[in-house]
Amino acid sequence: MRFEIDVSNPSDYPRGGPVTVPWQPIEQATGIGASAFQLLDRNGCGVSAQIDRIDPTDPSLDTLVFSLPSKAPPEASATVFLEAGSGARPEASCCFPAPADSPARVELSSGALTVSLSLAPCQDATDHDWFAGSAQSVRLGAVEMLDVHCSNLGFIKHDPEKRCMQIDRLLLSRPAWEELPDQEVYLHRSPYQLVSFCSGPVREACTIMSSPFEYVYWDPFERQSRNLVCSFYRTLILHRGSDSVIEELWLKGAAAGGSGNPISLSFSARYFANMFLGHEPVVYRFETVPDWFAAGYPAGDVHPGYGFATDAHAGHFRHPHPGYPDAEKAERTFSWELRPCKRARCLHLFRLNGAVPVERRAGHLWYEEIYKPLRAKVR
Amino acid sequence: MPEQPVFEFARLAVEEYLKAQDFIKQHHSEIFKRLADAEERARARDAGPEANVVFVAECLPFVAGIVHVGSQLNDFREARDWALKKLPYADAVSVLSALTFLYIVEKGLRFGNPAELPVWQSMSHRLDSFLAASGALGGRASSSA
Numbered sequence: 001m002r003f004e005i006d007v008s009n010p011s012d013y014p015r016g017g018p019v020t021v022p023w024q025p026i027e028q029a030t031g032i033g034a035s036a037f038q039l040l041d042r043n044g045c046g047v048s049a050q051i052d053r054i055d056p057t058d059p060s061l062d063t064l065v066f067s068l069p070s071k072a073p074p075e076a077s078a079t080v081f082l083e084a085g086s087g088a089r090p091e092a093s094c095c096f097p098a099p100a101d102s103p104a105r106v107e108l109s110s111g112a113l114t115v116s117l118s119l120a121p122c123q124d125a126t127d128h129d130w131f132a133g134s135a136q137s138v139r140l141g142a143v144e145m146l147d148v149h150c151s152n153l154g155f156i157k158h159d160p161e162k163r164c165m166q167i168d169r170l171l172l173s174r175p176a177w178e179e180l181p182d183q184e185v186y187l188h189r190s191p192y193q194l195v196s197f198c199s200g201p202v203r204e205a206c207t208i209m210s211s212p213f214e215y216v217y218w219d220p221f222e223r224q225s226r227n228l229v230c231s232f233y234r235t236l237i238l239h240r241g242s243d244s245v246i247e248e249l250w251l252k253g254a255a256a257g258g259s260g261n262p263i264s265l266s267f268s269a270r271y272f273a274n275m276f277l278g279h280e281p282v283v284y285r286f287e288t289v290p291d292w293f294a295a296g297y298p299a300g301d302v303h304p305g306y307g308f309a310t311d312a313h314a315g316h317f318r319h320p321h322p323g324y325p326d327a328e329k330a331e332r333t334f335s336w337e338l339r340p341c342k343r344a345r346c347l348h349l350f351r352l353n354g355a356v357p358v359e360r361r362a363g364h365l366w367y368e369e370i371y372k373p374l375r376a377k378v379r
Numbered sequence: 380m381p382e383q384p385v386f387e388f389a390r391l392a393v394e395e396y397l398k399a400q401d402f403i404k405q406h407h408s409e410i411f412k413r414l415a416d417a418e419e420r421a422r423a424r425d426a427g428p429e430a431n432v433v434f435v436a437e438c439l440p441f442v443a444g445i446v447h448v449g450s451q452l453n454d455f456r457e458a459r460d461w462a463l464k465k466l467p468y469a470d471a472v473s474v475l476s477a478l479t480f481l482y483i484v485e486k487g488l489r490f491g492n493p494a495e496l497p498v499w500q501s502m503s504h505r506l507d508s509f510l511a512a513s514g515a516l517g518g519r520a521s522s523s524a
Contacts, residue, residue, distance in 0.1 A: 152441055153444040155409035279455040279456070300470065300473050301442075
């Protein structure tokens with residue numbers, strides 16, 4: 001039996017590209033299993049697709065991802081067809097389970113952009129143990145985006161402090177009746193664990209989980225302190241050929257001792273970056289637009305840029321990061337905080353000398369990837 | 380438009396404002412190797428003006444690296460403000476890169492080891508031709524080696 005998946009384009013111009021849709025409802029509605037499916041276009045040709053197991057302990061997060069074979073018309077739908085497959089097609093999904101021993105770092109690549117994500121707090125023989133959860137290398141082609149000018153020179157060692165996409169601190173708000181201030185959790189010195197790594201024809205993705213930490217709050221009904229054991233989850237995604245990383249964040253807590261179902265908790269995450277775009281980069285941020293911003297270098301002959309977009313709203317953009325211990329290199333540091341949320345979808349953009357300036361590209365990606373993504377549903 | 384010869388203008392930019400001369404001196408051999416590679420590639424193309432443009436275009440991102448990595452933030456600010464004052468309608472960062480490029484080549488001509496001299500001369504010739512063609516900085520009225 002063949003099922004139709006409608007992909008609706010909310011924009012007033014034709015759109016294509018990758019489409020994501022939760023797999024579990026489709027599996028339940030169609031009875032087609034993740035291990036034997038195929039997607040076809042109107043002509044019966046195979047469509048590149050994969051099913052990513054984001055968290056092996058939570059099948060509700062399984063995601064079907066496919067590349068729309070042709071652009072969906074403005075404010076209308078395109079259709080692909082799902083049916084049970086008899087065997088593995090060359091372009092069909094593949095999903096790898098997490099390795100038994102979590103590695104010290106994980107590398108994701110879109111073909112154009114390669115991100116090396118540090119899971120361990122320290123990657124070398126030094127005692128510099130503050131890199132957990134950061135991308136210590138982001139390469140666009142052969143150029144190291146975190147230290148573009150050193151990379152262009154080629155004979156100077158990269159700054160060992162360089163990193164980006166690091167969530168160094170979480171703020172966990174307490175209930176309204178609580179007298180204590182919000183709980184701060186610092187994540188940069190505790191190792192992450194690799195939960196899953198998925199690679200297929202459409203994208204590469206990995207999910208990492210922070211070391212567990214306790215969240216304590218006062219239960220007014222039972223009149224006692226309660227503890228939840230929490231882990232912070234991050235899924236990082238690179239679509240093939242893309243110049244950006246999409247990231248999904250959530251916080252899971254469960255009663256100490258493992259009784260009861262895990263619950264989703266509210267958090268605000270602080271991002272930290274140490275990247276050298278050049279002396280005095282320009283920050284593009286509209287005060288009234290908390291959804292995206294960019295930092296770039298429009299002057300001179302090399303134009304690196306970084307852009308960020310989110311559906312959780314970002315607070316004040318600090319450059320340099322206050323209190324950074326190395327005053328000489330403080331100009332390389334940036335930080336910003338997401339507003340409290342239970343789940344956030346973010347995007348990190350890396351540009352070098354593109355025809356479209358970084359701020360325009362960041363705004364456009366916010367619109368397409370965060371605000372108005374292509375939506376799919378089984379008909 | 381500056382009154383002084385261009386090399387003096389470049390020396391001011393690098394030594395008095397950017398204070399990048401020690402960095403350039405310290406990494407002389409790596410800088411020479413990289414520029415010589417670009418020169419070699421330009422020579423392999425042909426001898427026409429297009430090769431000069433390719434040579435300059437290939438070297439400028441590298442020289443921009445020297446400007447940013449070889450200078451401290453405060454010195455860079457002063458250098459940029461000075462360049463803006465001298466050439467108010469130009470991109471000050473590009474001006475600093477161009478002047479640093481001139482400075483490096485001129486230093487190579489004057490103080491490079493004899494084995495490097497023909498390559499520095501060739502690079503200098505390319506820069507001269509490029510600047511003459513573009514009319515940049517009023518041509519390169521610099522002192523010779």
